[in-house]
Amino acid sequence: MSRDPKHDKALDAGDELNIPALEVSDLRRSLRSLMKPAITVDIDTPVHDAVHMMQTKRIGCVLVTSHRKLLGIFTERDVLKKIQGSAFDLRATPITEVMTINPQALNEDDTIAYALNFMDLGGYRHIPLVNDLFEPVGLVSVKDIVSYLVQHFADEVLNLPPHPMTVQEEDIPIPDDGLAEPEDTE
Template identity: 35%
Template sequence: MPSRPIHHVINDRKFVCVSIDMPVRDVTRLMLQHNESAALVTEHGVLTGIFTERDATFRVLAAGLDADLTPVGAVLTHNPQTIGEHHPFGHALHMMYEGGFRHLPVVAPDGRPVGIVTARDALGLDATAFGEELIRREEITVIL
């Protein structure tokens, strides 16, 4: 499964993508509506950064900023590592592990965001492998 291309993993899944000048409160409301822990931030349609729930907590709330007045561009992570949609999913997992982050923007060659890979996607692999192992054990039990 880690050899599957990323576009099979993200599978045209919806993601939150916002403009760099959108207020933080509006961005977090969109993240809540879509049950997402990150938003991809663009400027003129090209990825410029990523805004995560950690950014909201540490860069906005802990800093005492006004979420209604603070543009997301002031508190996002600029120039995040990205990956193309045809790379293997395992490469994305390796990048997230090595970089110590849980979200990896997927971009087209022109820099336009096409999705996001998250640590949550790796849980799907574990669940699939676990299910396959259970089936194997049941088959062995029937044989014995």
């Protein structure tokens, strides 16, 4: 596969524009710098209320607590996998029936690099951040991390066209299965 000189030129543009390059130290920053406030619901919260909260606050998950301790996480994936198309009465079903129990959590002092690896290995999009008493203190999403990393790239890099080897729809051969309409012979 050959390299496209336009891509190399765009990558070099960051140097010319004095955009800070991503360094290892940037990945060693603590999650505290990226975390957002933890949005929590109690274990008795009906699914309907949790979904409504996620919609109105435009968030991808809520953390489920009891006596301020993290017991679960309820995410958009849970809505799609466990609720969509089911016969649940969302106003009567407690969040505990559909949440992910005992979610993996990190500490706000853990590093961005550690969180990236943790999320990749576990397939997580959201990671609760807890204190030593396992009380939620914040939340970090993969979007938060990507938004942080993007700051280290020039606009020229971020706006590169799709990979030059990408196949366009019109380039895909369509096999003749005999079902094509006959050509007009007039």
